Amino acid sequence: MKTSFKLNGKMVQVETAPDATLLWTLRDALQLTGTKYGCGASLCGACTVHLDGIAVRSCMTPVSSVAGRSVTTIEGLAGEELHPLQKAWIEEQVPQCGYCQSGQIMQAAALLKANPHPDRELIISYMNGVLCRCGTYTRILKAIEKVSKSGKQ
Amino acid sequence: MNNKKEGRAHPMSRRQFMLTAGGFSFAVTAGAIAPRFLGDPEPAASSGDQQLTAWVKITADGKITIYNPAAEMGQGSMTALAAILAEEMDADWDKVTIEYSPVEPGIYGMQWNGTPGGPMITAGSRTVRGYYKPLRQAGAKARYVLLYNAAKKWGLPQSGLKTDRGYVIDPAGGRKLSYGEIASFAQIPPSVPEINEQDLKKPEQFRLIGQIIPRYDIPEKTTGRAKFGIDFSLPDMVYAAIARAPVYGSTPELLNENEVRTSDGLVDLVKMDHGIGVVANTFEQALKAKKRMQIRWSGEARAKGYDSVEDYKSLELLIRDENKKGRMVVDTGDAPSNIQSAYKIYEREYRTDYLYHAQMEPLNAVIHIAADGKSAEAWAGTQAPDTERNAIAKVLGLDESKVTFHNCYSGGGFGRRQEDFSLEAAMLAKQVRRPLKLIWTREDDIQYGAFRPMSLQRMEAGVDRDGHLTGWQHRIAGPDNRLQTGGVRMNYYTIPNQQTEHRVSHPGVRTAFWRSVGHGPNKFAQEAFIDEIAHDLQIDPYEYRRRMMKDLPRHLALLDKAAALSGWGKSPAPGRAYGMAFSDYGGSYTSGVVEISLDQESGQIKVHKVWAAVDAGVVVQPDNAIAQMEGGIVMGISSVLQESITFKNGQVQQSNFHDYPILRMADCPESIEISLMPSSLPPTSLGELSLPLMGGAITNAFLKLTGKALRHMPFTPAKVLEVLSK
Ligand code: FES
Ligand code: FES
Numbered sequence: 001m002k003t004s005f006k007l008n009g010k011m012v013q014v015e016t017a018p019d020a021t022l023l024w025t026l027r028d029a030l031q032l033t034g035t036k037y038g039c040g041a042s043l044c045g046a047c048t049v050h051l052d053g054i055a056v057r058s059c060m061t062p063v064s065s066v067a068g069r070s071v072t073t074i075e076g077l078a079g080e081e082l083h084p085l086q087k088a089w090i091e092e093q094v095p096q097c098g099y100c101q102s103g104q105i106m107q108a109a110a111l112l113k114a115n116p117h118p119d120r121e122l123i124i125s126y127m128n129g130v131l132c133r134c135g136t137y138t139r140i141l142k143a144i145e146k147v148s149k150s151g152k153q
Numbered sequence: 154m155n156n157k158k159e160g161r162a163h164p165m166s167r168r169q170f171m172l173t174a175g176g177f178s179f180a181v182t183a184g185a186i187a188p189r190f191l192g193d194p195e196p197a198a199s200s201g202d203q204q205l206t207a208w209v210k211i212t213a214d215g216k217i218t219i220y221n222p223a224a225e226m227g228q229g230s231m232t233a234l235a236a237i238l239a240e241e242m243d244a245d246w247d248k249v250t251i252e253y254s255p256v257e258p259g260i261y262g263m264q265w266n267g268t269p270g271g272p273m274i275t276a277g278s279r280t281v282r283g284y285y286k287p288l289r290q291a292g293a294k295a296r297y298v299l300l301y302n303a304a305k306k307w308g309l310p311q312s313g314l315k316t317d318r319g320y321v322i323d324p325a326g327g328r329k330l331s332y333g334e335i336a337s338f339a340q341i342p343p344s345v346p347e348i349n350e351q352d353l354k355k356p357e358q359f360r361l362i363g364q365i366i367p368r369y370d371i372p373e374k375t376t377g378r379a380k381f382g383i384d385f386s387l388p389d390m391v392y393a394a395i396a397r398a399p400v401y402g403s404t405p406e407l408l409n410e411n412e413v414r415t416s417d418g419l420v421d422l423v424k425m426d427h428g429i430g431v432v433a434n435t436f437e438q439a440l441k442a443k444k445r446m447q448i449r450w451s452g453e454a455r456a457k458g459y460d461s462v463e464d465y466k467s468l469e470l471l472i473r474d475e476n477k478k479g480r481m482v483v484d485t486g487d488a489p490s491n492i493q494s495a496y497k498i499y500e501r502e503y504r505t506d507y508l509y510h511a512q513m514e515p516l517n518a519v520i521h522i523a524a525d526g527k528s529a530e531a532w533a534g535t536q537a538p539d540t541e542r543n544a545i546a547k548v549l550g551l552d553e554s555k556v557t558f559h560n561c562y563s564g565g566g567f568g569r570r571q572e573d574f575s576l577e578a579a580m581l582a583k584q585v586r587r588p589l590k591l592i593w594t595r596e597d598d599i600q601y602g603a604f605r606p607m608s609l610q611r612m613e614a615g616v617d618r619d620g621h622l623t624g625w626q627h628r629i630a631g632p633d634n635r636l637q638t639g640g641v642r643m644n645y646y647t648i649p650n651q652q653t654e655h656r657v658s659h660p661g662v663r664t665a666f667w668r669s670v671g672h673g674p675n676k677f678a679q680e681a682f683i684d685e686i687a688h689d690l691q692i693d694p695y696e697y698r699r700r701m702m703k704d705l706p707r708h709l710a711l712l713d714k715a716a717a718l719s720g721w722g723k724s725p726a727p728g729r730a731y732g733m734a735f736s737d738y739g740g741s742y743t744s745g746v747v748e749i750s751l752d753q754e755s756g757q758i759k760v761h762k763v764w765a766a767v768d769a770g771v772v773v774q775p776d777n778a779i780a781q782m783e784g785g786i787v788m789g790i791s792s793v794l795q796e797s798i799t800f801k802n803g804q805v806q807q808s809n810f811h812d813y814p815i816l817r818m819a820d821c822p823e824s825i826e827i828s829l830m831p832s833s834l835p836p837t838s839l840g841e842l843s844l845p846l847m848g849g850a851i852t853n854a855f856l857k858l859t860g861k862a863l864r865h866m867p868f869t870p871a872k873v874l875e876v877l878s879k
Contacts, residue, residue, distance in 0.1 A: 017417065017437065024437050028392075033384035034377020036564070038513050039595045043810035046513060074377035082376070089375040093367060093776055096784055097227030098374030099381060099513040099564025128819045131810065133513045133565050134227045135787025137821040139780070 005066045007032075008076025014063065022058040022066055023047045026073060034074035034102045038131070045130030048103040048110075049073045055110035074102035077109060084150070085109055088143035096134035103130050108144050117148050208254075208291045209238060215319065215333030217244050220254035222261035222284070224275035224536045225370060226512075226563035226570065227784070228840045229777040232369040233281050234288055236773060240361040241292030241353060242299075244332065245319030251369050256558045258539040274537040276568065276666060278739045278838030281773055285836050293348040302339045303330050318360075356771065356833055365776045370562065382534035382561040383517045387588035390519070391420050392436040393581050394443045394592065397428035397601040400803035401663055402454030405429050408447040416442035423584045430581045436592055455661025456803040461507060461607060464660060468609035471656050472502075472630040479628070479656035482638045486650035491624030495615020499686050503612065503678040504865040505848075507798035508605035508667055509807070511815050514564020516593040518578035520545065522586060528555040529582075533575055534563030541575040548579035567788075568666030569603065599813055600805045603665030604798050606633040610678040620690040621700070624650040627678065632657065633664045639671025640845065643679060645708040645735060645742060646701040662800060668788060672738055672845040677793075677866060680734040680849025685862055694853060695721050695733060707768065708735070711744045711830060714766035718828055719746035729761065732854025736845045739838025741769035745786075745846035747822075749854040756870030756877065760790050760851065763825045765843055770834035779827045782843040786825055789847030791816035797867050 001020075004013045007030065014029050023040075026032045026049070038046030040059045047059040050072040077083045082090075085105050095101045104127070111118060111126045118126065123144050132140070210218040219235040235251045238244075254261045256273065264271035267283045296316055303321035304311035307328065315322045320329045356363070373379040398405065407413070407429055413422065416431075418438030423430035429446060433439035471477065492498055518533040518541075529549055535541050542558040549556070563570050578591040593601075608631040615624045625648050631637050634657050641653040667673070687697035695716050702709040712735060716722075725731055725748060733746045745765035751758050763786050772778045795814050799806045807813040852863040861876050 017435070020435075020437055024435065027384075028386070028435060031386070032377075033380070033386075036381075036513075037383065037515070037592070039810050041595070041809055041811070044513070044595075078376065086375040090367065090371055093371055093780065095227075095368075095371050095374040096229070096780060097513065097563060097565045098370065098379055101374055102377045105375060124819050128817045131513065131815055131817065133511050133567075133788065133815060135784035135791075135816070135821070136780070137787060137816075137818045138783060138825055141818070 001064065003063050003067045005068060006070040008072055016063050018064065020063045022049070022061040022063050022071070025063045026058060032073050032075050036099055036102055038100070038103070043131075044100070044103075045107060046100050046103040048106040048130065050106060050110055053110065053113060055107050074106055077105065083109060084147045085112070085143065088146045092139045092143040092146065094136050094139040094143050096136055100130060100132045100134075104132065104140055108140070112144070112148060116151070120145070123148075208288070209242065209295055211332050211336040213333050213337040215245075215248050215331055217249045217332070219249055219251050220261070221251050222254045222273060223280040224534070224538070224560060224563055224566060224570070226275070226534065226536065226566035228280070228781060229368050229370075229774060230275070230280040232366065233773040233777065234284050235369065236361040236366055237281075237285055237288040238292040238295075240359060241289045242295045243316040243318060246361060246366065248319060253560050256538045256542050256560070262539065272537065273539045275566070276536055278840040278842070281836050282739060282838055285773075289353055290348045293353055294345050297345055297348075298339065298342060299332055299335050301342045302335050305340075306330070306338065362773050363771065363775060366774065368774075368777060379562055381514050381564050382519065382532055383514055383564070383592060385519045385532040385561060386590065387519065387521055390588040390590055391432050391434060391585065392439045392590050392592065393430050393432045393578070394436070394439040394594065395425070395428045395430045395577060395597065396443050396446055396448060397597060398450060398454070399600065400450065400454045401456045401601075402452065402661060403450040403457070404452045406449045406451065408449055409445070413442055413445050416445060420587070421585050423581050425577070425580055430577070432581060432585050432589065436590075440594065454803065455659065456800070459660050459662060459800050459803040461660070461798075461800040464607065464658070465504060465609060468630040468658060469502075471658060472609055472611045472628050477656065479630075479654040480634060481652070481654050482641050483651050483653040485652075486624075488624045488626045488650040488652035491650040492613055492615035492626060495623050496618045497616050499612070499614045499616075499682070499689070501612045501682055501685060501862075501864065503610045503674075503681060505608045505674040505677065506796075506866065507607045507662075507800070508792055508796050509599055509602045509798050509813055510565070510567045510569035510665075510667060511813065512563070512565030512567055512569055515595055515598045516570070516574040517591060518574045519588070519590045520575075520578040520582045521588040522549065522582050527551070528557070529579070530557045530559070531575060531578065532559045532561055533578075534561045534566075534570060535575070536563070536566045536568075536570045537572065540572055544572055544576045545579040548576060549583055567668040568670070571665075595810070596808045599798075599807055599809065601663070602798065602805065603663040605667030605670075605673065606631045606636055606664040608637055608674045610674065612678055612682040614682065614686060616686065616690070620692060620697075622648045622686075625652070627651075627653040627675075628656065629654070629675070630656045630658060632660050632662065636664060636666060637671050637674070639669075640675040640737065641671070645705060645737060646698070647704060648701065660800075668785070669738065669841040669844040672736065672841065673789075673792065673848065674866075676734065676736045676845035677848025677852070680736075681852045681862065681864065684732070684849070684853040684856055688856055698733070698735060708742060711735075711742055711766050711768050714828055714830065715744035715746050715764055718764040718766065718826055719748070719762075721746060730854045730858035732850045732852070732857060734846045734849030734853065736842065738842040738845065741767065741837040741839060741842050743767050743782075743842050743846060745843065745850050747847070747850040747854050749851060749858065751855070751858060751873070753877070756873035758794060758851065758855065758868055758873060759820070760822045763822050764828075765826075765846065766828045766830060767839075767842065768830040768832060769839050769842065770832045770836045772829050772832075772839075773836055775829055778829060778839050781839045782827045783825045785841065785843035786847060787816055787821055789844035790820075790822070790851070792844070793847045793851050793866055793868060794820075795867050795869060797869070
């Protein structure tokens, strides 16, 4: 099956099995490995990407369902410069192993896009679906609050 | 620069640029000598030492490459090790790049006692502790060679020269040479003196060690560019998944092979003793074919019928049997008779369930066997690259030197990342003969996990009229002799007459190192027991610990620090309580306090705040040390409140994060405050230090809040309600 969609601003076409998921298509067919596999069941958030600007779990998104739509992965988040969240992540030295962090950043970026100044409660409830085994949550929270307060997003 | 000059055809010129001394070597090269090329068995000109390889390489453009021998799985040691070497070399940190060293345990490995040359395993929080001294010396020797060459060039005595951030300086002549410039003409001195402790920098001269330097790996971990093992791929690569024994030790028989072989994209099926591998053109095709397989499992597996909940009953019999003797780990004075004759005797039992690692990157490996079958290359994130390499070589019937293993970033390790995935990938590739990537699904990772062993711990103690402990007995029962006695010694409390013993059970299930290993369960039992005694004696648990530390100023200072941070003694907000615990790990010490609340109706415990003081000797990277403490605390709370692996009929009952929940952001404490104690002692461990605090501190806070003790981890709402109702 052929599917065309916009990926990080450019049109792409992929040939996959009819039921292929976006996650494995991105990682293997399109070689964008920043999006991670963690559970395959919408339980961990490691595979989070943006579909038309909204955070979705790519492990449960059939690639057929993104036809004609726009997908952004961690590789396409930065423009000329790093995204303010990526900068804050470096300033706050958030990542440990780093494996969950693409998902964390993509989830946070979708939140700030929809709501540039979320309060702490909203941030926590929005970020709660993305697991971090290394326990970087307090730093993730700090980094998001830093960006939301700086008004830079 | 001209690479040919350094090429394989000119061993003499290469030798000129190499130095081997004291078992640690480095190269100052004009061209780019990859350390792999230095592995040729040629004698070094200077010392006759056979160990030819490099810790650091300087090129004429000034670039400094430092080789990292340890796994980078989130603990940050790749930055710490490079900083240690760069510090003594007086290198410009901005010019440093870090690369994994080749897998050469004889050169880059370390014995467990810290002597260079030994296994390359990254475990037991030993990396910074063990490499600190050798890397300082390697850095100082590199600096010596740079000074030697600058002095020769200028015709000056070496003693009049200084270094500063990547330059050799002639203060009298007002001249300087950059390290890169020196590299372009450097020669190896006839000898390099031994570096003594007094030749190294004094702590007050440090400008990298103990400073906040950003971690090297963090930028690429925010852009998706960082390559983990699972991200590696090769042209023409096929993908594999394996259906493994649901009961460990049973063997498979595929009942519908013909049907499965018709699956889309299927490349091959590989029968192994412990499972059946499915190889396909895409990973999703492999998963689909795996699902179609009907397998009959048979054989006399020891784990057959095993029930871990029921197992506590057999462990009770095992631990309470006064005629049995296990393996004695500590035996000082005469604990049994001093307990017998004590003014008051206490007895308690504590339980901990099996735990899963839940490292976020499931296990995986990529392997490529050369067309002639005479060599192989593999990529994976692992804590033990030499073990992986050797395991692959064995499966393929190759000499170890014919297997090149590339360590990759690991998405968490925690003790799990060793051996079985590389082994399996080699078995699959041996049959399939295509470049191959094996991925464990999350379900595989849990159901064929290797777990922190369950434990039942029986504590007995006696106190005198004043409440002082006069004897202490700690018996641990569980399935793994190697993994369950860590942390039983408490050199930070003065307790006379101690006895600790391990009694082993044989359930036949897989167990493994798990962050902090024995310390997690053992510190929980010790610290909870101490609070239960103090509670009964109506002594404040902080005061009670102070008494036991009165002759141990280093530990007392730490205890006091954590108490002060938390404001111990103040009354907490209504419905909240404080609990404290003390722990050690790998020569480091920590004291922690938690503030918790309890939802009486649901039984849910919430940890609101955590404070911890740390004494880990010289801290190379303070901010990263704090991150490690934070991470251990979060993982600790997760394991204490909600994690449990159970077996029924020999099978693991959990399969993904819905039934093996790990802590989410909403359950994370709103603040974690860490205080690092200043020290001039050599660095000690950090990565596994804080986790063992949580079991004790949380149950102790619960005891304070409710008057009841939680003695079975995890403290799930159901267990909490049960304890409250008693
Ligand atoms: S991999 Fe998609 S949510 Fe876990
Ligand atoms: S940084 Fe390791 S899982 Fe989040």
